[in-house]
Amino acid sequence: MGSNPDGKTAKRGPYAKSRLRRESIVTAAHQVFAAHGYRGGSLQDVADKVGMSQTSLLHYFPSKSELLLAVLVLRDSVAAGEIARASDGIPAGLEESFVDAVIRQARFNETVPGVIELYTVLCAESLTEDHPGKAYFTDRYQRLRESYARRFRALAEEGRLREGVDPARAAATLIAVWDGIQTQWLMAPENIDMAGCLRDYLDLVVLPG
Amino acid sequence: MGSNPDGKTAKRGPYAKSRLRRESIVTAAHQVFAAHGYRGGSLQDVADKVGMSQTSLLHYFPSKSELLLAVLVLRDSVAAGEIARASDGIPAGLEESFVDAVIRQARFNETVPGVIELYTVLCAESLTEDHPGKAYFTDRYQRLRESYARRFRALAEEGRLREGVDPARAAATLIAVWDGIQTQWLMAPENIDMAGCLRDYLDLVVLPG
DNA sequence: GTCTATATGTAGATAGAC
DNA sequence: GTCTATCTACATATAGAC
Numbered sequence: 001m002g003s004n005p006d007g008k009t010a011k012r013g014p015y016a017k018s019r020l021r022r023e024s025i026v027t028a029a030h031q032v033f034a035a036h037g038y039r040g041g042s043l044q045d046v047a048d049k050v051g052m053s054q055t056s057l058l059h060y061f062p063s064k065s066e067l068l069l070a071v072l073v074l075r076d077s078v079a080a081g082e083i084a085r086a087s088d089g090i091p092a093g094l095e096e097s098f099v100d101a102v103i104r105q106a107r108f109n110e111t112v113p114g115v116i117e118l119y120t121v122l123c124a125e126s127l128t129e130d131h132p133g134k135a136y137f138t139d140r141y142q143r144l145r146e147s148y149a150r151r152f153r154a155l156a157e158e159g160r161l162r163e164g165v166d167p168a169r170a171a172a173t174l175i176a177v178w179d180g181i182q183t184q185w186l187m188a189p190e191n192i193d194m195a196g197c198l199r200d201y202l203d204l205v206v207l208p209g
Numbered sequence: 210m211g212s213n214p215d216g217k218t219a220k221r222g223p224y225a226k227s228r229l230r231r232e233s234i235v236t237a238a239h240q241v242f243a244a245h246g247y248r249g250g251s252l253q254d255v256a257d258k259v260g261m262s263q264t265s266l267l268h269y270f271p272s273k274s275e276l277l278l279a280v281l282v283l284r285d286s287v288a289a290g291e292i293a294r295a296s297d298g299i300p301a302g303l304e305e306s307f308v309d310a311v312i313r314q315a316r317f318n319e320t321v322p323g324v325i326e327l328y329t330v331l332c333a334e335s336l337t338e339d340h341p342g343k344a345y346f347t348d349r350y351q352r353l354r355e356s357y358a359r360r361f362r363a364l365a366e367e368g369r370l371r372e373g374v375d376p377a378r379a380a381a382t383l384i385a386v387w388d389g390i391q392t393q394w395l396m397a398p399e400n401i402d403m404a405g406c407l408r409d410y411l412d413l414v415v416l417p418g
Numbered sequence: 419g420t421c422t423a424t425a426t427g428t429a430g431a432t433a434g435a436c
Numbered sequence: 437g438t439c440t441a442t443c444t445a446c447a448t449a450t451a452g453a454c
Contacts, residue, residue, distance in 0.1 A: 037337045039248045042429065055431085056438050064430065117336065124333030127326065127395050128246045138396045145393075145400075165409070173406045176389025177382055184354075184381055186336050187347045191354075197382045200374070204413040251447065264449085265420050273448065
């Protein structure tokens with residue numbers, strides 16, 4: 001998806017260039033918004049990083065808010081790509097456990113420069129009035145809570161959820177631990193063990209299979 | 210502290226007026242920063258809320274960043290005031306348990322308009338480059354983690370910490386749950402039970418006395 | 419202490435030449 | 437597609453009259 005190992009169908013000329021240009025702009029915007037937030041980061045900053053003028057940048061994205069949405073879509077595709085890569089080649093019936101998948105994703109995020117910064121900073125910023133990322137984040141959290149709640153309910157049916165734990169509340173709490181520990185990790189990376197804290201929580205809630 | 214029930218020493222004239230003026234400015238700034246963040250909120254917004262000109266406002270606070278620090282100090286004093294009020298009149302030896310204190314503080318915050326917004330929005334914003342609130346938040350988290358870790362160690366000595374739980378990591382995780390659940394509550398207040406999630410976590414970690 | 423006027427800087431977005 | 441020039445809006449902060 002995206003790359004064309006088959007030479008015959010590879011895009012050529014202005015179209016391919018334009019797509020690459022857009023990608024480099026979104027990548028630069030990712031860095032700028034991660035470091036300064038949406039309001040604090042300027043189109044000029046992004047343009048400087050790409051090496052073009054601010055007006056040329058607006059030729060590719062009609063407005064700053066459109067650029068933000070493109071950055072958020074990129075973030076999703078990075079995470080989804082990793083999940084696809086990891087589940088690749090694993091035979092059916094031997095899928096990774098929910099707990100392991102969470103820990104692995106947390107560790108993976110830690111290695112990608114800027115993803116955690118971007119997510120943490122923009123998520124909270126989106127809570128402010130008239131923020132163009134608000135819908136993205138509220139929708140995402142809604143879906144994520146439902147997804148995790150389903151996982152916990154499935155574990156409960158296997159008798160692997162600790163007595164008294166409510167799947168829906170555990171879902172919200174897991175997301176909370178994850179988000180909250182990322183914030184602390186950004187402030188003091190050497191003092192915070194993100195994957196460790198996530199595993200601690202999941203070990204309390206999920207009984208060994 | 211601050212108020213003077215004794216009439217003789219009450220401040221009069223310009224001084225008292227000035228102090229009240231400062232307080233109303235900080236209160237207005239609290240609202241503005243909670244709704245728009247530090248970067249998104251303008252001194253003009255604050256001045257409009259107070260009913261004065263933007264330049265007059267700068268007569269009381271030399272800069273926007275100084276105003277932010279004053280807002281953060283106010284936030285602390287509100288929380289500390291509540292703690293003092295709650296422990297008032299409780300006989301020694303019958304102090305509130307750590308778990309109960311956390312739950313009560315969480316419930317209290319929920320009732321104060323804007324405190325959770327302000328905290329969540331500014332905390333994440335402070336992670337961006339050159340943010341005047343950065344030192345406040347990093348210091349605060351450092352102290353908070355140490356304080357909670359001490360509490361958990363004390364519980365461990367009473368044999369009331371669950372087997373295998375590390376006090377330091379539990380401290381970071383408790384803060385994470387608290388912060389993270391606040392974010393979700395701001396997005397969907399009707400779907401999130403903040404105090405419930407905190408109690409769920411603490412019940413997993415702290416054994417009944 | 420409060421204001422008007424203003425300095426100064428920067429933002430996002432548009433028009434139009436090349 | 438890319439640029440320069442510009443528009444418009446708004447920001448923080450300063451100077452100085454009253």
